[in-house]
Amino acid sequence: EAGVAQSPRYKIIEKRQSVAFWCNPISGHATLYWYQQILGQGPKLLIQFQNNGVVDDSQLPKDRFSAERLKGVDSTLKIQPAKLEDSAVYLCASSFRGLENTEAFFGQGTRLTVV
Amino acid sequence: TQLLEQSPQFLSIQEGENLTVYCNSSSVFSSLQWYRQEPGEGPVLLVTVVTGGEVKKLKRLTFQFGDARKDSSLHITAAQPGDTGLYLCAGARRNYGGATNKLIFGTGTLLAVQP
Numbered sequence: 233e234a235g236v237a238q239s240p241r242y243k244i245i246e247k248r249q250s251v252a253f254w255c256n257p258i259s260g261h262a263t264l265y266w267y268q269q270i271l272g273q274g275p276k277l278l279i280q281f282q283n284n285g286v287v288d289d290s291q292l293p294k295d296r297f298s299a300e301r302l303k304g305v306d307s308t309l310k311i312q313p314a315k316l317e318d319s320a321v322y323l324c325a326s327s328f329r330g331l332e333n334t335e336a337f338f339g340q341g342t343r344l345t346v347v
Numbered sequence: 348t349q350l351l352e353q354s355p356q357f358l359s360i361q362e363g364e365n366l367t368v369y370c371n372s373s374s375v376f377s378s379l380q381w382y383r384q385e386p387g388e389g390p391v392l393l394v395t396v397v398t399g400g401e402v403k404k405l406k407r408l409t410f411q412f413g414d415a416r417k418d419s420s421l422h423i424t425a426a427q428p429g430d431t432g433l434y435l436c437a438g439a440r441r442n443y444g445g446a447t448n449k450l451i452f453g454t455g456t457l458l459a460v461q462p
Contacts, residue, residue: 236389263447274351274435274452275390280442287442288449323389329447335380336437336450338389 236339250312257326267323351453359459376438384433
């Protein structure tokens, strides 16, 4: 079974530029999560999709971050314009239904450096 | 606001020693998961605990869920260098509307086991 695919693996941009990350979840997984992880810390949930609908985006900085999952499969996360403090690893995860006991499977992440 | 606090934040021990990692919160969770993350990779699920007071064993790892479902611990017996990594607890809470859960991660414990 193929895992969660993310691209790119690494990205370096200047502040005020824009960047986009792509995620393809495990086939059949209805729930998709985007997390931001600062080095050495736990991941922080940015947005959660159930199929193509948003179920939680309470911690998404909506003035600069946006995400979509138009067909309920793959997803993109965009930052525009980027700030220095956005430097982090962006992790995408998926789970079958997003209920209790459901394992979240993670991709390898995209390491973003804003200079 | 970090709902799940882990302690210690860092731990460096010698091979063969025992250790315990704690995950504490003032909030109740419907279930709690423990993940391990290696450098450059996404977190990987170790265990899920659901019932208050539940204890699960995975080889040399013992996981316990607090009676009130607010805290958890991970105990490793006779640690090995292969146990090195970032250990993350994650609590499941209902999304608004109650149809799905969101996964909230703890602050993380970075473990280094020296040979």
